[in-house]
Amino acid sequence: MKKIALEEAFAVPGVEEFTPQLLSLREFPQSKARLQDLTGLRLQAMDEGELELAVLSATSPSIQGIYDPKLEVETARRWNDYVAGAIAPHKDRLRAFACLPMRDPQAAAEELCRGVKELGLVGAMINGYDNAGGSPAVYYDAPEYLDFWKTAEALDVPVYLHPRTVPDDRETTYKPYPELRGSAWGFHVETCEHVLRMIISGLFDKVPNVKVILGHLGEFLPFWCWRLDHRIQKEGWDGEVAAANGRPRALTVTEYFQRNFYATTSGFFFTPALEYTLRLLGPERVMYSVDYPYEDPAEANTWFNTLDLDPTTLQAVAYGNAKRLLKL
Numbered sequence: 001m002k003k004i005a006l007e008e009a010f011a012v013p014g015v016e017e018f019t020p021q022l023l024s025l026r027e028f029p030q031s032k033a034r035l036q037d038l039t040g041l042r043l044q045a046m047d048e049g050e051l052e053l054a055v056l057s058a059t060s061p062s063i064q065g066i067y068d069p070k071l072e073v074e075t076a077r078r079w080n081d082y083v084a085g086a087i088a089p090h091k092d093r094l095r096a097f098a099c100l101p102m103r104d105p106q107a108a109a110e111e112l113c114r115g116v117k118e119l120g121l122v123g124a125m126i127n128g129y130d131n132a133g134g135s136p137a138v139y140y141d142a143p144e145y146l147d148f149w150k151t152a153e154a155l156d157v158p159v160y161l162h163p164r165t166v167p168d169d170r171e172t173t174y175k176p177y178p179e180l181r182g183s184a185w186g187f188h189v190e191t192c193e194h195v196l197r198m199i200i201s202g203l204f205d206k207v208p209n210v211k212v213i214l215g216h217l218g219e220f221l222p223f224w225c226w227r228l229d230h231r232i233q234k235e236g237w238d239g240e241v242a243a244a245n246g247r248p249r250a251l252t253v254t255e256y257f258q259r260n261f262y263a264t265t266s267g268f269f270f271t272p273a274l275e276y277t278l279r280l281l282g283p284e285r286v287m288y289s290v291d292y293p294y295e296d297p298a299e300a301n302t303w304f305n306t307l308d309l310d311p312t313t314l315q316a317v318a319y320g321n322a323k324r325l326l327k328l
Contacts, residue, residue: 002052004322007215007266007289009059011035019065034293038086049297057097057125061164069132072101084119097125109151122326123157128164137167141201153210160213163187191219202247218263222280225254264289269303283313
C-alpha cells in the first residue's frame with residue numbers, strides 16, 4: 001500500500017554550528033550522514049519502506065535553538081530555500097515543511113507565507129519553544145503569537161509541533177538519567193505540556209480552524225484527555241473560573257484535541273496505541289509517519305503491514321488523510 005510520511009528529518013551541512021544543542025543528542029551523530037543526504041540514501045530507504053512520498057523538515061531543535069537569535073530570520077529563509085531547491089527535481093517523491101523564526105512572531109508569519117506561496121512548502125514544522133541564543137524559552141500560547149496562528153489558519157496549512165528537550169536551565173526529576181532526556185521520554189513530556197498551554201489558554205477559540213499535527217501518536221495526549229477533563233471539572237477550573245482567569249474556553253480538552261489536532265505514527269509502531277488513537281481522534285485524523293532517519297522505514301512498513309484494520313481506515317492513515325490535509 002502506498003504511503004505518505006510526514007515527520008522525516010533533514011539537516012543542512014554544518015547545522016551543529018548553528019544549533020549546538022544537537023551535539024548533546026546521542027542520535028544526531030548516529031544519523032548525521034542520512035540527515036544530510038536529501039535524495040540519495042533517503043529515496044532508497046523510502047523504496048525499502050514502500051513510501052510514495054516523504055515530507056521533510058529541519059531536524060530538532062532547528063531554528064528554535066539557533067545560537068544567535070539575530071540570525072533566526074535569515075537562517076530560516078536560507079534553510080527553506082535550500083530544502084525547496086533540493087526537492088524540486090523530486091516533487092513526485094519529496095515535499096517539505098517550512099522552518100520558522102518563532103522568536104519574532106511577525107517574521108514567522110511572513111516566512112510561513114513565503115514558504116507556502118513562493119516555495120511550495122506544505123506547512124510548517126516548529127520544534128517546540130524558542131530559546132535562540134540561550135534566551136528565556138518562549139511558548140506559542142503567548143498573546144503575541146495570535147496573529148501567527150491566524151496566518152496559519154488563513155493559509156489553511158498545518159503546523160507540525162515537534163519535540164525538543166527541556167531548556168538546559170530547567171531542573172527535571174529525570175536529570176540524573178540522560179537516557180530519559182530525549183526521545184525516550186523528555187521530548188514528549190515537553191511537547192505535551194506545550195500543547196496543553198495552548199489549549200488551556202483559549203487559543204483555539206480564537207483560531208477555531210487552525211490545524212496542528214503531533215507526532216508519536218499524539219505525544220501522550222490521546223491517553224490522558226479524559227483524565228485532564230475529569231480533574232479540571234472536578235476541581236472547578238472550567239466555566240466561570242476559566243473566564244475569570246482570562247482564559248474562557250468553549251470546549252473540553254478532548255473536544256479541542258478532536259477538532260484541531262492530527263496525530264502521526266512517527267516512531268511509535270505499537271498497535272494497541274494506534275487503535276486507541278484511532279478511537280479517540282477518528283480515522284480521518286491519524287496519519288502514517290516514520291521519523292527517518294532516527295527510525296527505519298522498512299521496520300515501520302513491516303509493522304504497518306501487520307495491522308488488522310478495515311481497508312478504508314488503512315488507506316486513510318497510510319495516504320488519504322495526508323493527501324487531503326496537505327492538498328497534494
